[in-house]
Amino acid sequence: xxxxxxxxINTVAKKLSGRGDSVLARKNIRNSLVSVxxxxxxxxxxxxxxxxxxxVDIVVRHGEETYPPVSGLIVRVGQSKSFISGxxxxxxTNDEIRLSSTKIDLVDFQRRDGESLLDADVLDHQIVDVNxxxxxxxxxxxxxxxxxxxxxxxxxISFRSFIRRIFPGALSRRxxxxxxxxxxxxxxxxxxxxxxxxxxxxxxxxxxxxxxxxDLIEDLAGREQNALIELLDPELAAxxxxxxxxxxxxxxxxxxxxxxxxxxxxxxxxxxSAEVLRDLDDEHRESILSSMDAKVASDLRELVSxxxxxAGGIMTTHLLLTxxxxxxxxxLKMLIENxxxxxxxxxxxxxxxxxxxxxxxxxxLVAAKSSALLSTLIGAPxxxxxxxxxxxxxxxxxFADNRGSSIIVVDEKRKPVGRILADDLVDALVxxxxxxxxxxGTGN
Amino acid sequence: MAETVKxxxxxxxxxxxxxxxxxxLAVMGPGIIAGLSDDDPxxxxxxxxxxxxxxxxxxxxxxxxxxxxILFQDLGARIGVVTRxxxxxxxxxxxxxxxxxxxxxxxxxxxxGTMTAEFAxxxxxxxxxxxxxxxxxxxxxxxxxxxxLRGSFKRVEKVFFILSGVxxxxxxxxxxxxxxxxxxxxxxxxxxxxxxxxxxxxxxATLGTTLAPWGLAFIQSYAVDKRLTRDDLKLLRVDVxxxxxxxxxxxxxxxxxxxxxxxxxxxxITDASNAAAALEPLAGxxxxxxxxxxxxxxxxxxxxxxxxxxxxxxxxxxGRPAALDDGPREAPLFYATFGAITLLSxxxxxxxxxxxxxILVVTQVLNACLxxxxxxxxxxxxKDKRLxxxxxxxxxxxxxxxxxxxxxxxxxxxxxxxxxRG
Numbered sequence: 022x023x024x025x026x027x028x029x030i031n032t033v034a035k036k037l038s039g040r041g042d043s044v045l046a047r048k049n050i051r052n053s054l055v056s057v058x059x060x061x062x063x064x065x066x067x068x069x070x071x072x073x074x075x076x077v078d079i080v081v082r083h084g085e086e087t088y089p090p091v092s093g094l095i096v097r098v099g100q101s102k103s104f105i106s107g108x109x110x111x112x113x114t115n116d117e118i119r120l121s122s123t124k125i126d127l128v129d130f131q132r133r134d135g136e137s138l139l140d141a142d143v144l145d146h147q148i149v150d151v152n153x154x155x156x157x158x159x160x161x162x163x164x165x166x167x168x169x170x171x172x173x174x175x176x177x178i179s180f181r182s183f184i185r186r187i188f189p190g191a192l193s194r195r196x197x198x199x200x201x202x203x204x205x206x207x208x209x210x211x212x213x214x215x216x217x218x219x220x221x222x223x224x225x226x227x228x229x230x231x232x233x234x235x236d237l238i239e240d241l242a243g244r245e246q247n248a249l250i251e252l253l254d255p256e257l258a259a260x261x262x263x264x265x266x267x268x269x270x271x272x273x274x275x276x277x278x279x280x281x282x283x284x285x286x287x288x289x290x291x292x293x294s295a296e297v298l299r300d301l302d303d304e305h306r307e308s309i310l311s312s313m314d315a316k317v318a319s320d321l322r323e324l325v326s327x328x329x330x331x332a333g334g335i336m337t338t339h340l341l342l343t344x345x346x347x348x349x350x351x352x353l354k355m356l357i358e359n360x361x362x363x364x365x366x367x368x369x370x371x372x373x374x375x376x377x378x379x380x381x382x383x384x385x386l387v388a389a390k391s392s393a394l395l396s397t398l399i400g401a402p403x404x405x406x407x408x409x410x411x412x413x414x415x416x417x418x419x420f421a422d423n424r425g426s427s428i429i430v431v432d433e434k435r436k437p438v439g440r441i442l443a444d445d446l447v448d449a450l451v452x453x454x455x456x457x458x459x460x461x462g463t464g465n
Numbered sequence: 466m467a468e469t470v471k472x473x474x475x476x477x478x479x480x481x482x483x484x485x486x487x488x489x490l491a492v493m494g495p496g497i498i499a500g501l502s503d504d505d506p507x508x509x510x511x512x513x514x515x516x517x518x519x520x521x522x523x524x525x526x527x528x529x530x531x532x533x534x535i536l537f538q539d540l541g542a543r544i545g546v547v548t549r550x551x552x553x554x555x556x557x558x559x560x561x562x563x564x565x566x567x568x569x570x571x572x573x574x575x576x577x578g579t580m581t582a583e584f585a586x587x588x589x590x591x592x593x594x595x596x597x598x599x600x601x602x603x604x605x606x607x608x609x610x611x612x613x614l615r616g617s618f619k620r621v622e623k624v625f626f627i628l629s630g631v632x633x634x635x636x637x638x639x640x641x642x643x644x645x646x647x648x649x650x651x652x653x654x655x656x657x658x659x660x661x662x663x664x665x666x667x668x669x670a671t672l673g674t675t676l677a678p679w680g681l682a683f684i685q686s687y688a689v690d691k692r693l694t695r696d697d698l699k700l701l702r703v704d705v706x707x708x709x710x711x712x713x714x715x716x717x718x719x720x721x722x723x724x725x726x727x728x729x730x731x732x733x734i735t736d737a738s739n740a741a742a743a744l745e746p747l748a749g750x751x752x753x754x755x756x757x758x759x760x761x762x763x764x765x766x767x768x769x770x771x772x773x774x775x776x777x778x779x780x781x782x783x784g785r786p787a788a789l790d791d792g793p794r795e796a797p798l799f800y801a802t803f804g805a806i807t808l809l810s811x812x813x814x815x816x817x818x819x820x821x822x823x824i825l826v827v828t829q830v831l832n833a834c835l836x837x838x839x840x841x842x843x844x845x846x847x848k849d850k851r852l853x854x855x856x857x858x859x860x861x862x863x864x865x866x867x868x869x870x871x872x873x874x875x876x877x878x879x880x881x882x883x884x885x886r887g
Contacts (some may be wrong), residue, residue, distance in 0.1 A: 058562070145557050145558045145561070145562060145565075146558050147550075147558075147784070155786060156784075157784045157785070158554070158557070158558070158783070158784025178784070180783050180785075183562060183783065184566075186562045186563075187562055187563055187566050239692070240549065241549060242547060242548050242549035242550070243547065243548065243549075243852075243854055244851070244854075268694050268696065269692075269694060271694075271696065272694040272695055272696065275695070
């Protein structure tokens with residue numbers, strides 16, 4: 022998925038103009054772009070041209086809109102910094118900002134939820150370039166009038182624009198629109214806690230694969246990491262979390278609120294959730310579990326209690342349970358409803374007392390008539406049944422001996438309680454060989 | 466129907482001690498490598514001159530430098546782990562494009578100079594064994610480039626560790642010279658020095674070569690590249706303290722070797738290979754060879770770290786990918802910087818008539834001047850709660866960092882004053 026930056030940007034532009042909503046494609050906007058980096062430190066004047074102060078920062082409001090509007094300016098007047106509401110701006114150019122009256126209220130600036138400062142929080146900070154699938158630094162930001170407000174419409178991540186800013190005088194302020202990317206194609210990670218953002222960032226991020234998002238999360242830290250998680254749809258965030266390295270994931274969870282962590286963990290596959298929770302310290306685990314739905318929490322508690330070296334410790338508790346007198350059609354319907362899940366390669370068949378009979382693969386179901394009863398499909402290959410406390414080593418031997426058959430975990434009454442999938446075994450083996458590698462490396 | 470319900474076999478638990486050692490070894494690296502690479506040929510030269518000209522008297526300068534090294538390497542590693550960003554990238558983010566670019570440019574120029582000094586060290590040590598610089602320097606360029614271009618992060622790190630082993634040579638040479646241990650301990654704990662230009666110069670040089678700007682930039686970026694997490698911070702501290710202390714210990718042995726031999730016999734030297742040659746009649750051929758081997762190993766380690774540190778810093782500044790595990794295609798800027806620094810410095814050493822002395826002096830002054838703003842930036846980042854969160858510096862630590870920075874400032878001011886006065 023690595024593309025060169027240039028083609029990456031072009032693709033974004035194309036994709037967005039293809040959707041017909043890239044504001045940068047509009048000529049009047051392209052011609053009125055103002056460079057934020059250039060504007061910082063420039064004079065702010067009143068209606069009559071009298072100098073009020075120098076621009077320190079620009080405050081924008083994040084919300085439902087794709088292009089965040091300017092809510093105000095922070096201006097240095099004498100020795101102190103004051104806030105001027107965005108309503109007073111009448112004209113802004115590359116060289117200065119003009120206000121619409123001579124009577125301006127100067128108030129002390131207070132950070133508010135959902136607002137960020139373009140110079141202090143966004144410029145030169147890390148942002149996610151969705152098309153390049155990487156974390157980059159913003160070299161410049163661009164403002165333009167749009168829908169009766171001044172908004173951030175573009176961002177520049179090119180090296181040339183960064184170098185331009187080092188030069189003195191007007192040279193550093195000249196916009197270089199040829200490198201501008203639509204604001205909607207990047208995800209800004211400025212801290213805007215408490216805001217629900219349904220904006221462009223979220224829409225664009227939702228097109229990424231979970232594994233790519235996991236990589237992006239791992240490239241970030243602290244605030245930015247949390248900001249990215251907040252931007253993601255919870256379902257996608259949970260998928261991305263499953264793809265992360267264990268250590269990284271624990272670090273991430275420590276930074277999230279218990280409620281948010283609980284929400285994400287509850288959406289992960291139960292065996293993955295249990296694995297994460299097992300590695301946390303008791304107090305943290307309890308605080309996350311107590312923020313969850315009681316039923317989900319009690320299921321997870323049980324899973325967590327199993328030893329990782331035992332079958333119960335790596336099984337998933339999601340099972341598609343059917344009875345032998347159910348029809349093939351009903352089983353297929355159940356499979357389709359659960360097609361997103363890892364375990365949707367077949368159904369588990371139990372008898373009237375809930376005891377395991379067979380595991381029937383999708384291919385057998387598809388080949389049969391939909392009105393046929395599942396009992397007519399029962400036959401070899403049968404699944405291998407193990408107990409929750411069967412050691413992992415034996416599970417692996419069973420799996421190697423009966424290749425292709427499913428492994429179902431049953432309790433002492435032979436009722437199915439979980440399944441072990443091939444990829445869970447691979448994960449367990451990798452973890453084992455990694456720790457063995459260390460032991461050898463240390464000379465033990 | 467197959468069924469497997471077998472009896473439980475107890476799983477052999479791994480002893481907690483083994484787990485701790487394995488975990489420590491997994492975290493180890495940034496502190497040891499960044500620390501020991503500060504004992505480069507320039508460092509060995511400085512320590513040799515310190516010992517040869519002032520005996521044991523100024524060992525306390527080395528102790529003070531080691532303390533400063535411990536504290537700031539520890540801070541750098543912590544900033545790297547907590548923010549996942551390199552020093553220069555953070556300077557750009559917090560202090561603006563101009564500060565970031567200025568620091569990066571100064572760092573690049575200083576690093577090219579320092580890298581030239583590393584190659585000069587290799588050339589000089591090679592000549593002690595009668596091998597021409599036109600053989601040794603190209604071999605060094607090849608080894609360094611091959612290692613970084615072909616190796617994964619883990620493999621590169623392993624080679625760094627092996628190279629660090631070479632420093633044992635100085636410890637052995639130290640014992641062979643039969644130093645006066647009592648005098649050495651006195652010199653470490655009782656600060657005294659002649660107040661003249663040369664003494665101030667050598668004190669500042671000791672501080673500047675121990676606490677090098679590129680080392681500070683390196684440890685932070687390297688901790689990021691190693692993907693250490695906040696859980697690793699405790700073990701990382703063990704690594705940083707070990708590495709920094711070892712750096713001081715090796716410096717100590719170089720100083721006492723020269724104090725016990727050269728100073729005692731009133732022999733004055735100008736550089737480390739000079740010191741090695743002068744050692745032969747006083748401590749035997751083996752001592753000379755150990756000194757020369759140590760010099761080559763030290764130069765190779767530093768010559769691998771320097772272009773790496775520069776490449777991390779440039780990538781950091783521009784916000785481009787910088788990872789040893791990425792290939793040149795994924796991180797072109799990173800590898801281009803690495804190559805350019807290596808080749809340029811090698812060229813400077815191989816071109817006949819290049820003004821080497823000027824390059825080395827300018828480099829030393831530049832490194833000293835660069836150290837102050839970098840320490841200042843690190844101090845600013847360390848106390849920034851938005852960046853560091855719960856890991857922000859405590860009031861006590863702020864005072865300690867402040868005191869060290871002031872002392873560094875005084876040293877540099879004295880040095881500049883003496884330089885201008887001539």
